[in-house]
Amino acid sequence: MEQDMITTDILIIGAGPTGLFAVFEAGLLKLKCHLIDALAQPGGQCSELYPKKPIYDIPGFPEVLAGDLVTNLMKQIEPFQPGFTLGERAQTIEKLEDGSFIVATSKGTKHHAKIVAIAGGLGSFEPRKPAIKGIEKYEDKGLAYMIKDPEVYRDKKVVIAGGGDSALDWSIFLANVASEVTLVHRREEFRGALDSVEKVQDLVNAKKIRLITPAEILDVSGEDKVASVLLQHNDKAKRMEVIECDAFIPLFGLAPKLGPIGDWGLEIEKNAIKVDNTLDYQTNIPGIYAIGDVNTYPGKLKLILCGFHEATLMCQSAYQRIFPDKRYVMKYTTVGGIDGFDGSRKEAEKAVVKKIGVN
Amino acid sequence: MTDVNVTIIDREGVEHKVLAPTDMNMNLMEVCKAYDLPVQAVCGGMAMCATCQCYIISDHDLGERNEDEQAMLWEAQNVKDTSRLGCQVPITEKLEGLIVELAPEE
Numbered sequence: 001m002e003q004d005m006i007t008t009d010i011l012i013i014g015a016g017p018t019g020l021f022a023v024f025e026a027g028l029l030k031l032k033c034h035l036i037d038a039l040a041q042p043g044g045q046c047s048e049l050y051p052k053k054p055i056y057d058i059p060g061f062p063e064v065l066a067g068d069l070v071t072n073l074m075k076q077i078e079p080f081q082p083g084f085t086l087g088e089r090a091q092t093i094e095k096l097e098d099g100s101f102i103v104a105t106s107k108g109t110k111h112h113a114k115i116v117a118i119a120g121g122l123g124s125f126e127p128r129k130p131a132i133k134g135i136e137k138y139e140d141k142g143l144a145y146m147i148k149d150p151e152v153y154r155d156k157k158v159v160i161a162g163g164g165d166s167a168l169d170w171s172i173f174l175a176n177v178a179s180e181v182t183l184v185h186r187r188e189e190f191r192g193a194l195d196s197v198e199k200v201q202d203l204v205n206a207k208k209i210r211l212i213t214p215a216e217i218l219d220v221s222g223e224d225k226v227a228s229v230l231l232q233h234n235d236k237a238k239r240m241e242v243i244e245c246d247a248f249i250p251l252f253g254l255a256p257k258l259g260p261i262g263d264w265g266l267e268i269e270k271n272a273i274k275v276d277n278t279l280d281y282q283t284n285i286p287g288i289y290a291i292g293d294v295n296t297y298p299g300k301l302k303l304i305l306c307g308f309h310e311a312t313l314m315c316q317s318a319y320q321r322i323f324p325d326k327r328y329v330m331k332y333t334t335v336g337g338i339d340g341f342d343g344s345r346k347e348a349e350k351a352v353v354k355k356i357g358v359n
Numbered sequence: 360m361t362d363v364n365v366t367i368i369d370r371e372g373v374e375h376k377v378l379a380p381t382d383m384n385m386n387l388m389e390v391c392k393a394y395d396l397p398v399q400a401v402c403g404g405m406a407m408c409a410t411c412q413c414y415i416i417s418d419h420d421l422g423e424r425n426e427d428e429q430a431m432l433w434e435a436q437n438v439k440d441t442s443r444l445g446c447q448v449p450i451t452e453k454l455e456g457l458i459v460e461l462a463p464e465e
Contacts, residue, residue, distance in 0.1 A: 049407050122401050128436070128465065163433060191430035253434055255408070255465045256401050271399070302403075 004110070006083060008034035010318055011103055011113035013090045013261070016044025018292030018307030019119035020073040020082075025315040027080030028333070031322070032341065034083035034113070036090045036105060038124035039254075040148040043070035045121060048254060052165075052193045059305060069304075079340025085109050087148045089124045091260045099287055115287055115318040118273060119307070120261060120294040125254035130161070135220055142226025142247045152247075153178045159229050159243055161217050162251035163187055168196040170251065175208040182210045182243060184217055184231060212241075220248055264288075272296035280317030281310045287321065289314045361452060367396055368416070368460040379450045387413065387459065388445035398461065404446040409435035411445035412462035419457050421448055437462050 010026050012019040015037035023033040041047050043066075051067030058064055064072075088105035093116065095101055103111045127145030129135065135143065147153075147170055158178040160171050163185040169192075171183045183200070190197055203209040214234035221228050226248050233239040258271055266283050267274040273290035275281045277297035281289050291314050292307035300306075319328060337347030362378040365387075369375065379390045388411035391398040401408040406427035412435055415421060421443060424432065428447040432438050442462065448454075 045402070049402055050405060053405065122399065128434070163430065187433050189430065191427070253408075255410075256399075270395075 005102070006034055006085065006109065006111045008032050008083065008111065008113050009322060010034075010115045010117055010315070011036070011101065011111050012117045012119055013037075013103070014044060014119035014121055014292070014294065015039070015042040015084065015086070016119060016121050016292065016307075017046055017069060017073055017304045018121075018311050019044070019117070020070070020077055021308050022117055022119060022291065022311035022315060023077040023080050023082045024073075025312045026318070027077065027341070028331075028336075028338070029315055029319045029328070031315065031319060032082075033080065034085070034111060036085045036088060036103070036111065038087070038089040038106075038126070038259075040087045040146045042074060042084065042086070043067070046070050048125060055304070057303065057305060079338060079342055079344050079346070081341045085111070087146065089259060090120075093264050093288075095285070095287070101287065114322050115289070117311075117314055117318070118261060118266075118283075118288065118290040118294055119292045119311070120258070120290075122256035122271075122293060123258040123261070125256050126259075127250075127254050128252040130217065130250045130252065132217070132219060138220055138222065138226050138248070141224065142222065142245075143220065144247065144249050145251070147249065150174060150177055155179045156246040157244060158182070158247045158249060159184060159217070159245045160249045160251060161185065162253075163190045164251065164253060165192040165196060166253075167251040168192040168200050170249070171209050172196065172199050172203060175203045178247075180210070180245075181208070182212060182245070184215050185213045186216055186234065188213045217248070217250070258294075261294075266290070269296050272300075279313075281314050282317065289318070363450065363452060363455040363457070365390065365450075365454060365456075366458040367391060367394075367413075368458070369396060370461050370463060379454070381450050381452050381454075383450075385450045386446050387411070387443075387448040387450065390450060391445060391461075396461070398445065399464075400446065402446075406431045406444050406447055409444060410464070412437070412442055413445050413459040414439055414441045414462060415443055415457070416441070416460055417456060417458040419454060421454075436465050 009031040010033045012035045015035040026033050046066035054063050088107045091106050092104045100114050101116050156178050157180040159182045161184045174181050204211045217229045218232050219230040228242050228244045229248050231241045273295050275290045275295045281291050291310040293302045362380050365379045367375045377394050388400050399410040401410050428444045
């Protein structure tokens with residue numbers, strides 16, 4: 001086995017709510033998990049599309065913001081020390097003779113796991129790219145469609161394009177990191193959470209962000225990395241302007257694609273993976289499961305709460321597959337407590353047994 | 360309660376004549392999904408993904424785009440003057456005879 005390979009029991013593809021909760025259920029069975037996600041942060045759609053929107057049908061939560069749900073899930077699974085490969089898309093899968101799998105990502109990171117659980121939602125989110133010819137050659141050379149590590153931009157000149165939450169939020173964040181932040185949008189109006197819009201306004205007033213609207217970036221230039229962008233003001237004069245910069249970050253939202261998973265030999269129906277819902281949400285390939293929005297079966301509902309249930313049954317089946325000879329009975333967390341892989345233990349407080357007398 | 364007749368032209372140019380209920384609090388995106396037409400509706404109706412973008416072919420007046428819809432259509436691709444997000448178009452009796460065409464997938 002190659003030395004630099006990531007090894008785990010269950011490899012979860014997709015770090016949305018379903019994938020995250022699977023870590024918890026696996027942890028109760030002492031199975032280790034590692035997650036791959038094409039996005040730069042865990043949470044899937046909840047973090048990327050609507051972190052500030054409320055969800056009303058999570059059992060036990062009359063109302064919870066999607067972003068808070070992710071934060072809570074991350075806290076819940078922390079004792080089970082999941083590993084993450086973020087900002088990389090699961091690309092290829094290979095089944096070994098012993099029944100285990102090797103999954104490689106778009107960036108070549110290899111993962112070896114006994115079980116693969118696809119919790120890929122609607123697929124990997126691919127950034128919408130601006131229609132600029134030859135822009136690909138600057139990718140990872142000053143051009144980025146998502147921000148993985150904001151420190152990369154410390155003391156750099158950054159141009160951000162876009163009019164949504166991520167353009168607003170990253171402009172706010174980078175205003176205190178980068179030496180220069182220019183925010184460009186096709187329109188004068190931005191669409192985002194009220195406090196984000198207001199904060200950007202404050203930073204523009206304080207001259208910490210240079211705002212150029214309505215305008216569009218038409219071209220990128222530079223020898224072997226981004227050195228400047230060509231901008232057109234969308235006013236009557238259609239004035240052109242060259243902005244020198246170290247980085248160009250177009251944040252035009254993301255479009256989901258089932259992507260390479262569609263070529264793994266899995267049975268697909270209407271962009272979703274067919275699974276056995278009478279038992280364990282296993283696909284047509286033994287050892288590969290599909291849970292959450294990515295799967296389909298008669299009566300399927302794409303709800304987070306259904307994904308949680310599917311993740312739970314998947315883990316039980318995965319355990320039996322890994323340890324076919326072991327007998328196991330499900331134990332309530334209230335009874336058994338939680339033993340983290342980090343040595344932490346949570347358990348219910350013991351009741352006291354004590355005589356109550358009369359003085 | 361009444362149903363309205365709506366014609367949806369899919370991306371292969373095939374016309375689907377469907378009945379859409381006006382009393383179920385449904386929108387055009389949901390009607391497409393109910394009839395298994397290829398609309399992904401990634402965000403589930405929050406005007407955040409534009410996968411339900413369609414072009415209004417008939418001359419029905421659907422009123423102004425709302426703010427969320429407008430903002431999404433600024434960022435989406437293949438947008439025309441007749442573009443609407445299906446999820447922001449409620450099914451009402453005014454839509455009788457509506458003809459729409461699904462926009463290409465990005």
